[in-house]
Amino acid sequence: MQKFQPFKLNLTTPSVEFELGDTVEKITFYKRIICTSGNFNINFWSVFENATKEIKNNLNQTKHYIDHSWVDGTKYPTLLAVTTENELFVVEAAFDKGNKLYNKHILDESFYANFDKFIIKQAFVNIFNNNDSFATVVCAITGGVIVGNSVGDLVIFEKLRTKEEMNNQKSSINSNSSRSDESSFSNLYQPLRIIERRKESGVTGISLSLSEDQMIVSYETNEIVYVELNGIFTKLKNKLFDLTFNILSEGFHSGAITAMEISPQRPIILTASNFDKTIRVWNYITGHSEYCKIVFTESNDY
Numbered sequence: 001m002q003k004f005q006p007f008k009l010n011l012t013t014p015s016v017e018f019e020l021g022d023t024v025e026k027i028t029f030y031k032r033i034i035c036t037s038g039n040f041n042i043n044f045w046s047v048f049e050n051a052t053k054e055i056k057n058n059l060n061q062t063k064h065y066i067d068h069s070w071v072d073g074t075k076y077p078t079l080l081a082v083t084t085e086n087e088l089f090v091v092e093a094a095f096d097k098g099n100k101l102y103n104k105h106i107l108d109e110s111f112y113a114n115f116d117k118f119i120i121k122q123a124f125v126n127i128f129n130n131n132d133s134f135a136t137v138v139c140a141i142t143g144g145v146i147v148g149n150s151v152g153d154l155v156i157f158e159k160l161r162t163k164e165e166m167n168n169q170k171s172s173i174n175s176n177s178s179r180s181d182e183s184s185f186s187n188l189y190q191p192l193r194i195i196e197r198r199k200e201s202g203v204t205g206i207s208l209s210l211s212e213d214q215m216i217v218s219y220e221t222n223e224i225v226y227v228e229l230n231g232i233f234t235k236l237k238n239k240l241f242d243l244t245f246n247i248l249s250e251g252f253h254s255g256a257i258t259a260m261e262i263s264p265q266r267p268i269i270l271t272a273s274n275f276d277k278t279i280r281v282w283n284y285i286t287g288h289s290e291y292c293k294i295v296f297t298e299s300n301d302y
Contacts, residue, residue: 030070032112033077033093037065042081044093048113057118059089069140071187077112078121078187080145082135088147088157090122090187120174122188127155129194139206139215143233145189148203152219153196154243157189158233165190193236195243201254221276222251251289253278 025038033055034045042065044055059065064084071078077093093115127135128149137148145157160166166173169190205218208229215227225245235241255275262269267285272278272295281291 025066026068028068028070030077030079032109033115035068035070035079037068037081039064041065042068044118046113046115048109053113055093055115055118057091058120059091059118063087066134066136067138069138069145071140072142074187077115079118080138080140082127082138082147084134086125086127086133086135086149088124088127088135088138088145089120090189091118092121092187093117094119122169122172122174124157124172124189124191127191128153137203137206139208141208141229142212144192146206146215148206148217150202151197152201152203153194154203154217155194156192156232156236158192160188160190192233197245216248217245219251221254224248224251253280 022041023039024036024041027034027036032047034047034052036043040062042057042059042061044057045052046055059081065081066084068079068081071080074092079091081089081091083089094117095114096116127147133149133151133153135147135149139146143159147155147157149155160169166188169188173188201219201221201223203217204220205216207216208214213228213230215229216224217227218224225247227243227245232243236243253271253273253276255273257271258274259272260269267283268290269282269284271280271282277295279293279295280289282288283290
């Protein structure tokens, strides 16, 4: 049986003071680094030998950082963060030049616990090309980034692979963050495709299978879908290709129920809504939705 060493972490006296009204909405741990993000804050700490140290960053602290996700397999820890202003930031850990670890190549615990700062490596604005929605979720995937928004759309970014692609994205790249080693090119991105679902129901979660060949997406209405991702970056370059959203759970109506009937013989309720154009059948014993059909009619009367 594998034995684990006890690990104690004391965060009772954080070095960052939050202003009244600030809200931490997400906290994550990556190697020896903690990140918190939320309304008007995104902060980093290193954790080593039961002590914590704040890591400074150059992100604007007046924005609402609604979600963040770590990029796996990078030498320098890299974080993706999205804001309610439809921005995507690629942020990377760095050492000051005077730090003795600046040119270190052994990636032990001290390496990950002693970064001096997180700097913006790349920034994208208006990632959904509209002003009537905002980013809600970000998910790192090998080879790219997936972002969901408040009306059910997804935007896919892919990693840059050539110098030509890098030159085409110069406007988004922070030249002050460039390195002389392999990291300077390894985690830069470019927009690939916007997938419009227009469900008027925001994306609340994105999760990937271990092999990253399938994606699960959840929505505010409790709808859950899965999407096949095999060869996704190549396929999306074909403008005629569309993602297929396979429904696992229909969830709830996304608008008011405008008609309802109960079955006299079975524990079944039928509901209809002229807002989301759906008719749904519910089992009121199990509490589950057993059937859903989207109905498009010229009339709003059901």
